[in-house]
Amino acid sequence: MKIATFxxxxxxxxxxxxxxxxxxxxxDLLAIQETKAQDSDFPLDEFADSGYNIVFKGEKxxxxxxxxxxxxxxxxxxxxxxEPTDDSRLIRLTVNDVHFVNTYVPQGTSPDSDRFTxxxxxxxxxxxxxxxxxxxxxxxxxxxxxxxxxxARDVHNADQVFGSVCYCPEVIKAIxxxxxxxxxxTFRMHNQxxxxxxxxxxxxxxxxxxxxxxxLDYIMATKPMADRCTRCIVDKAPRQLExxxxxxxxxxxxxx
DNA sequence: ATGGTGGCACCGCCA
Numbered sequence: 001m002k003i004a005t006f007x008x009x010x011x012x013x014x015x016x017x018x019x020x021x022x023x024x025x026x027x028d029l030l031a032i033q034e035t036k037a038q039d040s041d042f043p044l045d046e047f048a049d050s051g052y053n054i055v056f057k058g059e060k061x062x063x064x065x066x067x068x069x070x071x072x073x074x075x076x077x078x079x080x081x082x083e084p085t086d087d088s089r090l091i092r093l094t095v096n097d098v099h100f101v102n103t104y105v106p107q108g109t110s111p112d113s114d115r116f117t118x119x120x121x122x123x124x125x126x127x128x129x130x131x132x133x134x135x136x137x138x139x140x141x142x143x144x145x146x147x148x149x150x151x152a153r154d155v156h157n158a159d160q161v162f163g164s165v166c167y168c169p170e171v172i173k174a175i176x177x178x179x180x181x182x183x184x185x186t187f188r189m190h191n192q193x194x195x196x197x198x199x200x201x202x203x204x205x206x207x208x209x210x211x212x213x214x215x216l217d218y219i220m221a222t223k224p225m226a227d228r229c230t231r232c233i234v235d236k237a238p239r240q241l242e243x244x245x246x247x248x249x250x251x252x253x254x255x256x
Numbered sequence: 257a258t259g260g261t262g263g264c265a266c267c268g269c270c271a
Contacts, residue, residue, distance in 0.1 A: 009262075009263070009271085010262085010263055010264075012263095012264095013262090013263070013264095034263095034271085036263065036264065037264095060264080060265075061263085061264050061265060061266095061269075061270080062264085062269080062270065062271090107270080107271060109270080109271085147271095201260090201261085201271080202260080202261040202262055202271085203259080203260040203261055203262090203271090204260075204261095205259095205260065205261095246261090246262080246271080
């Protein structure tokens with residue numbers, strides 16, 4: 001089984017990138033974040049011949065998540081359990097008896113912002129969500145844009161950016177508490193090097209060429225899945241295109 | 257260096 005995650009930064013402007021990537025790589029499942037399209041504007045026509053089932057939830061201007069799967073998904077739900085549910089930040093579904101939770105975690109804006117408090121709270125609510133709906137022994141994958149770099153090797157110039165909303169003690173602890181549910185970072189299972197990123201800010205001049213990036217996108221697996229994970233790689237394909245995205249595809253394979 | 261770019265919808269906001 002091959003699965004992937006990609007922050008698309010508008011599904012309408014990058015539908016071709018996604019459909020080409022699906023055709024070339026044929027993953028069993030692709031999780032997408034930041035579709036930036038309300039449901040009535042989702043470009044379903046662009047994927048009509050793709051062979052994929054598509055589940056999506058969006059809103060005007062911001063956020064929005066989607067899941068593409070070859071097999072038909074079951075048990076589809078959106079959002080967290082309590083208000084605000086943030087339906088356009090979380091999709092849960094089941095494919096081939098494996099459970100998936102695709103999240104676009106709030107970015108947090110700045111450490112002194114109410115949105116930063118909201119981000120920390122979001123991780124707490126997510127931990128409760130996992131404990132309510134799953135057991136660590138379930139076949140469960142948590143993937144998406146988690147907006148946290150957990151270690152110095154996950155971010156460029158770690159000393160300089162330490163304290164920012166995606167790399168500071170508070171968020172590292174917050175995501176760690178969710179990991180303690182029983183998740184393994186599949187990328188780190190297979191790759192120990194530093195400088196392995198999935199996000200490069202547009203606003204940094206030549207940030208991609210200079211590899212001034214962050215590892216913010218993850219494929220997390222409970223033990224029954226992690227034990228079967230044979231590979232996890234960063235595919236920088238969209239960065240080579242005429243219209244790059246600021247994130248890349250993260251791809252994991254499982255012997256299942 | 258305290259900016260920069262990109263996307264969407266709107267007369268800025270968010271990343």
